[in-house]
Amino acid sequence: MADVRHVSPKDGDALLMVGTMKGAFLFRSRASRARWERGGVYFPGNPVYAMAYDGRAGRHRLWAAPESFHFGSVMRSSDDFGKTWTSGETANLRFPEDSGASLKRVWQIAPGRAEEPEVLYAGVEPAALFESRDGGKKWSLVRGLWEHPHRPQWQPGGGGQCLHTVLVDPTRRERIHVAVSAAGVYRTDDGGRSWRTAHKGVRAQFLPDKHPEFGQCVHKIVRHPSRPDRLYLQNHWGLYRSDDAGESWKDVASGVPSDFGFGMAVHPYDPETVYIVPLESDEFRCTPEGRLRVYRTRDAGKSWQPMTRGLPQKDALETVLRDALATDGFEKAGVYFGTRSGKLFASRDSGTSWAQLADGLPPVVCVKAAVVAKARGKGH
C-alpha cells in the first residue's frame, strides 16, 4: 500500500487539492507559496474527479468524490485536512427510484453562497445536479433540471454525459448556471425550479446546425464574484465572453493558437484576467507545437498573451483537462494546473512565471486551490 503523508495547513496558508486517476493529493504552502509540501495519496487507486474546499462558517472542510470502477462513487469529507475522512459507508448521492438512473461519476462539488453555509451542490454523470441544505449530509436531485424537456436528448461528450460546472451567483440568491457536455449552459433564476438555456451565440462546430437550441459542448465556464454577470466560456472549439449572465456570448478567441481546450480560470481579484491552456484540436488534444503555454488575457478576452517562463517549450505534448486549472484567493494570484502526464505547475505571480511542483503523479483530472480560511470563518 502506498505510503500516506499528511499536511497540516494553518490559517492563511495556500492549499491545493489535486485529484488524479488513481487517488488524491494535497499540497500546502505558506502564503509566499515558495515551498510546498505534499500530502497523500488519499483513496489510492480510485479516480477523484471532484474536490472542493469549504471554508464557510469556520470550517476547514475538504470534499472529495473518490470512485471505484467496481463499487461506485461516494462523497467523502474531511475536517482535518485528509487525516481522516467520513466513511462513505452509505452512498450519499442517490438518484431517486423513479428517475431510473444510477450515479456514475461526480464531476463537480461546489459550495453554495457564503451566506448559506449549509448549502452545497454536486454536478454528476449522468448529467444532473444535486443539492444539499444540511452541509452535505443529505443530498437530493434538483428535479427542475432533471425534468427539463431537453434532458432526454442530451448527448454525451467525449468524457461522458456530465454536468461538470456549477456556478452559484454570489449576488442573486436564486441564480445558478450549470454547464453540461454536450448540452450547453443552463441557468435558473428561481433556485432550481426552472431552467433555460444560456448559450446563445455559442457554436456547435461538430453539428450540421451550428447554433442549435441545445447540444453545445461547453467544456468550462467561469465567473468573477465581483462582476457576476460576466462569464467566460471555453467551448469544444470556441472561446467566449458574456456580459449579460449568459443571455448572449461573444467570440473572444483572438491571438490564441487554438480555441480548443478544456480548463479555464479567472483571477481572484481581477474580472478582466482569465487563464486558459489551448490544445491543438479535438483530434489531437495536446498543446500546440509541443509548447506548454498558459494564455492569459488581462482585458477580458480582447487579447491573449502566452505565458511561457518556467514552462517546457520543447517536446511538451501535454493535456490539461477541464477541472485541472485553478486560481487561489491571493491578490497576487496563484495559478495552478495539472496535466494528464502527471505534472503539476504553479505560478505565484498571476501567471507570469511558473515552477513545477510535482512530476510523476497519476494523470491529473482536478486541481482546486484555496486559501485556508481564518478561524473567524471568512472564506477567501
Add this chain to the structure above:
Amino acid sequence: MKLTFRIPGPLLSFTGGRTVVDAEAEASTVAEALDQLWRLYPGLRDRVLTEQGQVRPHVNVFVGPDSIRDTGGLSTPLEGRVEIAIIPAVSGGVAPGRDG
C-alpha cells in the same frame, strides 16, 4: 439454511476485515440472501448494488461456481447450503482516453 458469503479485499473495511461471513437464515433467492448480508454489514449494500437495486455492472456475484448473470440475476433461486461470492470483475481499472 446456512449461508456463506465470500467478501473481496476492497470491501473488507465494511466487514471488519472478515473475508468469510456465515449466516443462518431462510432465503429463497439471491436477493433475500444478500439482504441478510446487508443487515450484518450495511456498508456492503451500496458497494455491490446501484441505488436502483441492480448489481453494479463490474461486480460479479457467484452462487457456487455459477455467475448469477447466467442463472436469473438477483432472483436466482437458492436451496440447501449456499456459498455466495462477491467478486470484482477482472475488467477492472480505469477506462482509457476519457477527456471530455
